Amino acid sequence: MWTHLGSAIAGLMFAWAIFQQYFPHQIRDHFSRYGQKLLGLVYPYLQITFHEYTGERLKRSEVYSAIQNYLSANSSTNAKKLKADVVKDNHSVVLTMDDHEEVTDDFNGIKIWWSSNKITPQTQTFSFYPAPEGKRYFKLTVHRRHRDVITNSYIDHVIKKGKEIAVKNRQRKLYTNNTSDQWYGWKATKWSHVMFEHPASFDTLAMATKEKEGIKKDLKKFSQSKDYYAKIGKPWKRGYLLYGPPGTGKSTMIAAMANLLNYDVYDLELTTVKDNSELRKLLIETTSKSMIVIEDIDCSLDLTGQRKPKKEKEEDEEEGKDPISKKKKEEEAERNKSSKVTLSGLLNFIDGIWSACGGERIIVFTTNYVEKLDPALIRRGRMDKHIEMSYCCFEAFKVLAKNYLDIESHQLFATIQNLLEETKMTPADIAENLMPKSDDEDGETCLKKLIAALEETKEEEARKKSEEEAKLKSEQEAKEQEQPAKEDEKVKDNDTSKEIKENDLISNGKENNSI
Ligand SMILES: Nc1ncnc2c1ncn2[C@@H]1O[C@H](COP(=O)(O)OP(=O)(O)OP(=O)(O)O)[C@@H](O)[C@H]1O
Numbered sequence: 001m002w003t004h005l006g007s008a009i010a011g012l013m014f015a016w017a018i019f020q021q022y023f024p025h026q027i028r029d030h031f032s033r034y035g036q037k038l039l040g041l042v043y044p045y046l047q048i049t050f051h052e053y054t055g056e057r058l059k060r061s062e063v064y065s066a067i068q069n070y071l072s073a074n075s076s077t078n079a080k081k082l083k084a085d086v087v088k089d090n091h092s093v094v095l096t097m098d099d100h101e102e103v104t105d106d107f108n109g110i111k112i113w114w115s116s117n118k119i120t121p122q123t124q125t126f127s128f129y130p131a132p133e134g135k136r137y138f139k140l141t142v143h144r145r146h147r148d149v150i151t152n153s154y155i156d157h158v159i160k161k162g163k164e165i166a167v168k169n170r171q172r173k174l175y176t177n178n179t180s181d182q183w184y185g186w187k188a189t190k191w192s193h194v195m196f197e198h199p200a201s202f203d204t205l206a207m208a209t210k211e212k213e214g215i216k217k218d219l220k221k222f223s224q225s226k227d228y229y230a231k232i233g234k235p236w237k238r239g240y241l242l243y244g245p246p247g248t249g250k251s252t253m254i255a256a257m258a259n260l261l262n263y264d265v266y267d268l269e270l271t272t273v274k275d276n277s278e279l280r281k282l283l284i285e286t287t288s289k290s291m292i293v294i295e296d297i298d299c300s301l302d303l304t305g306q307r308k309p310k311k312e313k314e315e316d317e318e319e320g321k322d323p324i325s326k327k328k329k330e331e332e333a334e335r336n337k338s339s340k341v342t343l344s345g346l347l348n349f350i351d352g353i354w355s356a357c358g359g360e361r362i363i364v365f366t367t368n369y370v371e372k373l374d375p376a377l378i379r380r381g382r383m384d385k386h387i388e389m390s391y392c393c394f395e396a397f398k399v400l401a402k403n404y405l406d407i408e409s410h411q412l413f414a415t416i417q418n419l420l421e422e423t424k425m426t427p428a429d430i431a432e433n434l435m436p437k438s439d440d441e442d443g444e445t446c447l448k449k450l451i452a453a454l455e456e457t458k459e460e461e462a463r464k465k466s467e468e469e470a471k472l473k474s475e476q477e478a479k480e481q482e483q484p485a486k487e488d489e490k491v492k493d494n495d496t497s498k499e500i501k502e503n504d505l506i507s508n509g510k511e512n513n514s515i
């Protein structure tokens with residue numbers, strides 16, 4: 001019976017195809033409605049299509065991408081024709097279904113057919129531009145009696161699994177913003193990117209264990225709190241302020257954070273952003289699961305909203321000598337004249353309505369001078385967590401010794417611990433000393449080298465301290481010497497003014513008498 005029904009359907013479909021091809025469209029239109037209905041009565045299958053591009057702005061459909069990922073995982077054993085895409089460090093190859101291929105899937109015993117299709121546009125005119133790509137879509141076919149299972153749970157299952165596969169396959173990116181004159185023309189992009197391949201992790205980050213664990217916990221909690229943020233009615237984002245002297249690991253920490261959460265990084269150079277509206281356009285283009293980083297925020301924007309290019313002082317010295325750098329500097333100054341990213345613009349970006357688009361974002365500011373920042377910029381709620389990156393403590397040193405020398409304990413550690421408590425050395429300097437410079441430098445030699453460097457720093461600090469104390473003392477003495485001299489002058493001044501007053505009185509009296 002099923003074979004008869006099958007051939008009847010095939011016959012009907014064939015007749016339908018002939019009809020579509022040879023009859024004028026007026027007649028076709030007239031019959032098509034009835035034809036579809038008739039076919040619908042006997043055709044026992046349900047078909048659902050998922051197009052690659054949807055909406056007027058031709059945004060690539062997330063559902064389509066998820067299905068593509070899901071099917072790639074299933075189809076490589078199933079489909080006969082596969083397409084190869086190279087992903088992740090250009091090393092691994094992901095196979096996806098080729099156009100016009102069909103695969104089957106099984107969901108709780110239900111058989112589902114998936115086909116990948118492409119509608120190629122028919123262009124008759126000659127054009128210099130490459131022919132537009134066809135419109136791709138996936139078609140799901142299943143028996144009608146499973147309609148509820150498919151629409152209620154199977155499609156959700158496919159999308160969820162597809163997204164998980166995407167996260168696993170994803171090669172993360174490091175974006176930097178382009179200047180707006182690069183935003184126009186062919187292939188205009190607001191952000192350029194390279195693959196994000198920084199090796200830093202929380203394991204290799206040198207800092208006190210308790211603090212480190214606290215930050216890791218905070219980040220993990222944030223990334224799993226989608227529902228919580230929705231419940232309290234706040235956009236799903238969190239601000240981090242990293243502050244501390246140069247070389248204490250602020251940039252390293254950002255890389256470790258991105259690696260922990262598997263996020264992209266948008267490194268926003270504010271000095272090249274013309275105004276608030278440009279800033280908004282840039283940020284709207286950022287995707288979720290990302291970190292937006294503004295390094296050295298104190299150099300990028302001053303409190304009045306006037307822009308200051310980075311490393312201005314260093315360039316000033318060079319500028320006089322070199323005509324090229326002078327020209328560059330003039331151009332930069334010209335650009336900055338028209339730059340109007342203001343503090344309020346930046347605050348809007350942090351907590352404005354549109355900053356919530358997409359969600360799951362971490363905003364990080366770094367600075368060497370936290371005291372220079374406007375309190376409005378860093379108040380809790382905007383920069384939710386303030387992290388001080390400071391000079392190397394013993395716990396941080398132990399991480400570095402393990403990373404650089406594979407040493408977890410050593411008799412010299414006690415000396416190093418004492419010295420670290422008495423001196424201020426950044427993890428960057430410690431790391432530099434611990435790194436073997438030649439093959440014959442073993443772990444112990446490097447530790448001794450570090451001890452020597454720490455002792456030198458300690459002496460230097462002591463010398464500076466005593467110099468400062470001597471300076472303070474001499475200033476104090478100078479002040480004290482000035483004091484009696486001033487008081488003498490005051491007394492003298494008082495005497496003279498008394499004399500003048502007395503003289504005035506005498507002369508006034510004379511005048512009065514004369515009247
Ligand atoms: N806490 C740390 N843990 C591990 N390595 C560190 C740490 N701090 C510094 N380093 C090492 O020192 C180098 C410089 O550190 P990093 O660039 O992170 O410092 P920074 O605080 O961002 O400095 P700046 O304020 O100048 O930007 C890094 O490449 C890293 O190797």
Ligand SMILES: [Mg+2]
Binds near residue numbers: 250251252295366
């Ligand atoms: Mg840095």
